[in-house]
Amino acid sequence: MRTLTYAQAIREAHAQMLARDARVFVIGQGLWSPWYAGSSLEGLDSEFGCARVVDTPVSENAVTGMAVGAALAGLRPIVFHPRMDFMLLAMDPIVNQAANWSHLFGGDSGVPLVIRAAINRGGEQGAQHSQALHAMFMHVPGLKVVMPSTPADAKGLLMAAMADPGPVLYIDDRWLYAESGEVAAEPFTVAIGEAAVRRSGSDVTLIGISWMASECMRAAGILEGEGIDAEVIDLRSLKPWDKETVAASVSRTGRAVVADGGWRTAGASAEIAAEIYERVFDHLLAPVARVALPDAPAPASRAEEQAYYPGAEQIAATARAVLALGTDGRTKRAAA
Amino acid sequence: MRPETEWLVERWETMTLIRRAEERIAEMVESGEVRCPCHLYIGQEAVAAGVCAALTTADTVWGGHRSHGHYLAKGGSLAGLFGEVLLKATGCARGRGGSMHLAAPEVGVRGTVPIVAGTVPLAAGAAFAYKLRGDEMVAVAFFGDGALEEGHVHESMNLAALYRLPLVLVCESNLYASHLHWSERRVADNLHRAGEFHSVPGQRVDGNDVVTVHAAAGAAVERARSGDGPTLIECRTFRWRGHVGASFDLDVGVERGGELAEWLPRDPVRRVADQLIERGVTDLPQRERAIEAQIDSAVEEARAAPQPEPEIEETLCAR
Numbered sequence: 082m083r084t085l086t087y088a089q090a091i092r093e094a095h096a097q098m099l100a101r102d103a104r105v106f107v108i109g110q111g112l113w114s115p116w117y118a119g120s121s122l123e124g125l126d127s128e129f130g131c132a133r134v135v136d137t138p139v140s141e142n143a144v145t146g147m148a149v150g151a152a153l154a155g156l157r158p159i160v161f162h163p164r165m166d167f168m169l170l171a172m173d174p175i176v177n178q179a180a181n182w183s184h185l186f187g188g189d190s191g192v193p194l195v196i197r198a199a200i201n202r203g204g205e206q207g208a209q210h211s212q213a214l215h216a217m218f219m220h221v222p223g224l225k226v227v228m229p230s231t232p233a234d235a236k237g238l239l240m241a242a243m244a245d246p247g248p249v250l251y252i253d254d255r256w257l258y259a260e261s262g263e264v265a266a267e268p269f270t271v272a273i274g275e276a277a278v279r280r281s282g283s284d285v286t287l288i289g290i291s292w293m294a295s296e297c298m299r300a301a302g303i304l305e306g307e308g309i310d311a312e313v314i315d316l317r318s319l320k321p322w323d324k325e326t327v328a329a330s331v332s333r334t335g336r337a338v339v340a341d342g343g344w345r346t347a348g349a350s351a352e353i354a355a356e357i358y359e360r361v362f363d364h365l366l367a368p369v370a371r372v373a374l375p376d377a378p379a380p381a382s383r384a385e386e387q388a389y390y391p392g393a394e395q396i397a398a399t400a401r402a403v404l405a406l407g408t409d410g411r412t413k414r415a416a417a
Numbered sequence: 418m419r420p421e422t423e424w425l426v427e428r429w430e431t432m433t434l435i436r437r438a439e440e441r442i443a444e445m446v447e448s449g450e451v452r453c454p455c456h457l458y459i460g461q462e463a464v465a466a467g468v469c470a471a472l473t474t475a476d477t478v479w480g481g482h483r484s485h486g487h488y489l490a491k492g493g494s495l496a497g498l499f500g501e502v503l504l505k506a507t508g509c510a511r512g513r514g515g516s517m518h519l520a521a522p523e524v525g526v527r528g529t530v531p532i533v534a535g536t537v538p539l540a541a542g543a544a545f546a547y548k549l550r551g552d553e554m555v556a557v558a559f560f561g562d563g564a565l566e567e568g569h570v571h572e573s574m575n576l577a578a579l580y581r582l583p584l585v586l587v588c589e590s591n592l593y594a595s596h597l598h599w600s601e602r603r604v605a606d607n608l609h610r611a612g613e614f615h616s617v618p619g620q621r622v623d624g625n626d627v628v629t630v631h632a633a634a635g636a637a638v639e640r641a642r643s644g645d646g647p648t649l650i651e652c653r654t655f656r657w658r659g660h661v662g663a664s665f666d667l668d669v670g671v672e673r674g675g676e677l678a679e680w681l682p683r684d685p686v687r688r689v690a691d692q693l694i695e696r697g698v699t700d701l702p703q704r705e706r707a708i709e710a711q712i713d714s715a716v717e718e719a720r721a722a723p724q725p726e727p728e729i730e731e732t733l734c735a736r
Contacts (some may be wrong), residue, residue, distance in 0.1 A: 106549065132549060138579070143538040143572030150542025150556075153527060154477075156549065158542075173569070177532050178539065186520045186528060187511030 083266060088258040090232035091121040094239040095159070097268045099129045102157060105243065108148055109161030109197075112136040117163035118199070119258050145171035145196065149179045149248075152194040157243060165198040165252065166212045179248040180223030191246040195239070200291070200342070201255045202379060203386055211379035213343045215290070218250050219319045219352065225249040225273055226319040228291040232262040234317055237271030244270055254292045254342075276323035278330070282312035285336040285400045288327055290316050290349055293340040293372070299393035300340075304400055311400060319349055327353065328360040335366035336403045340396050345373040367406035370399045420628055422696050428470060428627045429689040429701070432462035434708050435486045436686050438495060441712055442485070442502055442516075443663035451502050453515035458486035460625075460657035463685035464589050465490035467630025468557060468650075471638045472525070476555045477543055479536035480529035482517045483589075483656070487559050492524035495715035500722055507722040534564035537586070541573045544582035544641075555583045555641045557634075562651075563594025565611050566602060574615040574647065583641035585634065586617070586649045589624060592676075595660045596668035609651035617647050624652030625685040655680040 085093065098105045111117020113126050113136040126134040137144045141162065148160035162168040168175075179192045202211035219226050227242060227249060229235040235253060242249035279294070280301050289297035294315035301311040312330050316322055331337045337357055341350040354369040372391050380389050420428075439459050445451040458465070465486035469478065472491070480487040488498060493509060501508030502516045509526075510518050517531040527543065530536055540558035547554040564570055565588060577584045590608055592599055599606060609621035622633045630652055637648035657677060660668040667673045690701055 135580075138572075138575060140569070140572035140576060142569040143541065143576055146535075146538025146569060146573070147542030147545055147576060150479075150536075150539030150544075151546040151549075152542075153539065154543040154546035154556075156546045173532055173535060174538060178530065178535060182528065185510060185514045185518045185530075187508075187513050190520065190522065190528065 082263040084261050085232050085264040086120070086258060087232045087235045087253070087260045088119045088121040090236040090264045091239060091253060092123060092125070093264070094236040095122060095125055096128065098240065098243050099125065099133060101268070104155065104157040105159070106133040106135065106151070106156060107159045107161060108135040108137060108144060109163070110137055110139060111163045112161065118161065119255065121253070121258065122161070141167050141170035142173060146174035146178065148194055148196070149174050149182070149192055152192045153182070153190060157193055159195040159197055159243070162196070162198040164201050164210060165214050166209050168198050169214070175218070175224070175248070175250070176221050180221050183247060184223060192248045193246050194248040195242045195251055196248060197251045197253065199253050199255055203256065203390070205381050205383055205386070207381040208378035215252055215319055216343050216348045219349055223247065224320065226252065227273055227317065228252045228254075228319055229317060230257060230289070230291050230294040230315050232260060233264045234271050234277070236264055237269050238273065238317065240268055241270035241273050245273065249273065252291065256292050257295065260295065271317070274318045274321040274323060276317055276326040277315045278312065278326065279315050280311065280313040282310040282334070284310045284334060285338060285403060286312045286314060286327070286330040286334045287338050287340060287396060287400065288314045288316060288353060289340045290319065291342060293342045293396075296393045297340050297396055300396035300400065303393060303397040309400065309404065322353070324356055324360065327357065331357050332361040332364040335364055337369045338372060338396060338399050338403060339369065340372040340391070342390070343374060344376055345371060346376050348373050367403045370403045372396050372399050422693065422698065425689060425693060426698060426704075428466050428631070429686065429693060430704060430708065431466040431469070431490050432627065432686045432689065433705055435462045435465065435489050437705075437708055438489060438498065438712055439485055441716060443658065445502070446663040453502060453504060453517075454661050455502060455516040455663075456483040456661050457656070457658040457663070458483050460680065460685070461589055461591060461654045462486055463627040463630050464587065464624045464652045464654060465559075467627040468559075468585075468587055468634040470631050471634040472555065472557065474524055476557065476638070477525040477527045477540070478557045478559060479527055479540040479543070480519070480559045481533065481536065481561065481564070482529070482531035483561065484519055484529035484559065485516070487529065488519040488521060488526050491521070491526050493519065493521035493526050495711055496718045497521060499715045499719035503719050504724065505719055505722040506725045507719065512725040534560050534567040534570045537564065537570050538573045541577045541582055541584055544577065544584040545580060547583055548580070553642055555585060555638050557585045557587060559587045559589060561594065562588060562590040562592065562599055562608055563602070564588070565608050566594070571611070571615065574612050574617045574649070577647040578616045581644060581646040583644070584647040585637045585641055586612070586647055587634070588649060588651045590651050590653050591656045593656070593660070593667065596671045609649065612647070612649040617649050619649035619651060621651040621653055624654030625683045625688065627685060627689055657681070
């Protein structure tokens, strides 16, 4: 099978959807410039025309609202936010309108909309060019949220989002754009709501989201060298998320580390940890541990960025700490 | 241009339907039978009736919290309206939305929402879809004067002008945003010029004159349909009731000054009735009774209808 980068896979999904369905169009900022979207949208404007690949003024709220209206009028829009931070200006059309519409109007009017947001952080860009805000949207009934970490999922989840009858927030990560992997050439979908077990293991379950799923794989490699056999689950979808796969894994390993590139408090990692406790409490050998961003705005300086963003080393260290709690973590903690 | 008498009778019927239906809703609010928040349109009927008369059934309208009139003028059913304000399963939104969430897609009422100007960009997006597909359809966004203080309305005007979208922006300028008079919100009384900076032409018309409203809307719809882009129409009017509920006060707990007395003689429904009587039309009382009978029947149907099944669907998280 061919190898594509994550960004190329996103582009291929766009191209195939635009080619096979006249209802599909892409709208948002930076669509005619490689600066905004990297190679993930490269050349789509010349291939499919500027009427269907629409680079817009800086009007996040109205552009997103237009995408909602166009979806209600029978088109299949992808509205693109090259930086998720800016998408906060579009909260009304996403949360009040798109997420509620089908419910409010008795189920007759779905909003088949893909909202694509890129997390674009690091590089000394500071707190308003860094944020991973997926947990805010995971909170909202009526929205689906997907966050691919591999090139194949980047393509398959985008095509699944497009096929979904409701609004789907598709969050990609610029840190993953250069990752390469095998991607089928024909159109395909990856089911929304299904996690992927990237590595089987018996000692501890590492559950990762997006970029942190790839860091979990690196952490598992580090741990393997120490004789620790980690299972890695790439969540892929945050809403709905695959509680069964996570619960089955943790009930087997008895230990879980949740790794998320968002903030800790009320973050995705908190939701996953809570669900693990509710589902498999009796199987846990140690408390669920979380690796997430500190509850602080993103820094700008390189030194601070390195301290702020956790990665494979922190995940591995957390896994070691969880394993050190022994075979009955609860008893041991109570004694300590 | 002097409209045909038959046409004017139809507009009078639409306005009377809105007036009487809303008076009935007001009674039901006062009696406690209707509990959801209702924002009554009484006094503004000429705007909905005039604009919707310039549209085809396929053209779409998008509204706000005060949209009973838009829904009825575009052809939404009375039974659907009363069912919805009573939150019954037979309501036009199946009892999921209430007074502020009306839809009748089969006649082009695509949705009304209480987030101020929330549907303005949606209407622009629908217009974008019509243009991309080559449909000869027009989208109309109805909103109040307070909506022009929302940033995304200006974003929408710019986008609609830039892409020459078949969109008509109807500002129902009833002088108040909830309890605040325009002069407490703006320095100048110039809403009809709000589109100028975005190259959206605008005009102010007497919103209590259905013939004038219809003429302005007709020109804007024609402009939109022929590919020349959006138009803003400021329809100057007045709401007789409070911001929400049945009271004639300005807003809950806020009494009015003398303004209502100035506006009552400009009653848009009476105005058309007077013209028709002058033209020798004699059957308005019979027509009014027929409208009342339709309302009676819709109310009875809604009262008899079941409430929606109390099912909370956790479809997205249920796994």
